[in-house]
Amino acid sequence: MVIKRVAAGLGLLMATTLTGACGAATAAPAPASDKSATPVSDKKNAANYLYASIGDFDTTVKPLIDRPDVAGVQIVVPWKTLERKKNQYDFSQIDQVLNYLQPRHKKLFVQVQDRFFALPARLPNYLLTDPEYHGGAAPTKNDNGLGAGPPGAIAAQWIPQVRDRFQHLLKALAQRFDGRLAGVNLPETSTEVDTSKDHTGFTNDSYFNAELDNMAYGKKVFTRTPFVQYVNFWPGEWNNSHDYMGRTFAFAKSHGIGLGGPDILPNRPAQMQNSYPFFKRYRGQLAIVAMAVQEPDFQYSNPQTKKPYTRQEFTDFGTNTLGANCIFWATSAPWLHQPTAQ
Template identity: 50%
Template structure:
């Protein structure tokens, strides 16, 4: 063997042993109910693989045990016609004071303790803090109804939807609510994990993702909530995600982000969003809003993201 051949073989061996470069995440658009039809020109783009649509609980269960999945069916038909995939977010929390979009019977029946608990809402960088609501899953009656909804969704859509995700783990309760209808941080955490298991049981073929970003009462995993939630996701084959990709932001780096990095090769799917508030953040290194390239590089290389849900207001999606 010549010296050149030996060098070539050595170089080829090193090249084969080198880890493959991570692929860029797939792009989905992110919309609300009834908005997909008005964004079909985005869905039809070759660089868009699908859509994520947020469906409020009340829309899906207008009466107790009576389900209306017509909105999902309509969006699924649009996605199928375009040759794209649909991800459904089942929304149990809301970010406006007047938005109380859980079924009316849960607001009225004392069994559910009011159904909703007030929470703070941070709508974006530089925006005033507002008030929103989250479903009281620590109330077993509320949680049972949510899991019944997941079961009904699974019976209709398992294998038809590409994915289903549960909303963010973050909940910032209003301290002046006092007793808060039995809320404790441990009960909230246990209820969230119970819903994760229920979603996985309801969907055998469709991807299941739990949004994990923060936990009430926890900072930097000091209650091991984040650690245990990711461990359950890995064990049960549940994907993970979150509503915000903000490169190197301190709050996220002290909470969920390191766990995405640690488990990115173990989770079946990582799906994260760049929603409207995310677009308001400034990159401290440049003094300008984050670019698409900065979002994608951090999502790909550090977080291990497979799918990004892009707000239709993202500048790179601007219509001609």
């Protein structure tokens, strides 16, 4: 399986953030009374967003955000950053980003991170120390398809008490930001718990059920901001062998939940045997599709050309095959460091 990555103003955001979550930054504002999730866009190409961790916003995002071909940014925010202590939420960093983007007519996606591909896990301390949460996290093995990575950890969402705390966080976020963000997403479903070291009772089924429960809850509390689940692989499954993937897409469609993924890798065999066929099958039927081109993706080569994927290949496949409405680009993407078209 392919796992990877992330290192992990109170003024009302301009109405453009409510219109076409992945549409052009200058899209016409939606009526103030519209409380529905953003519909799928019919734009030929997906809108371009930057992608970065919240701690890198100043250094990597600010120099690029004013490009006219960038609609906004997706920031990845660790759970611990948002909940310093139990029931003590701190959304100041999101507020600061919103205040910076607002006068620039740029939009904001927030990825709420509950898994970490290197230690320490940036989870609230009480989750890890209070016996009520049975350890709070499970150890993971990491393989990005380019070689084994360091051990990581994932919040044990399959423990009801842990999932309850995560849903409290989602509710608090919605109370503060619903209608002010272009979207909120949960990270990729791919994970590999190190069962030889796990003491949380992880099973493939319990993990799957917990993720769907969080999807449903996120959609419930975010009524005006699109809610998205990244889905790429499910542990214990290959080629929909347990119908995890099939059930995920059917569930998302029936509940108005958006889907996406951490990688656009055109025609890669592993992806083509897991999430990609479902994105193609459900193209135009999901509330929103948000895909990413992250740092490791630039290291892969197109199996047909034997050369690194080009920007156009990423964009064409993401839009035309996967049905993406928006693409989140790592700030290291080569095209971002070239002059914009006049």
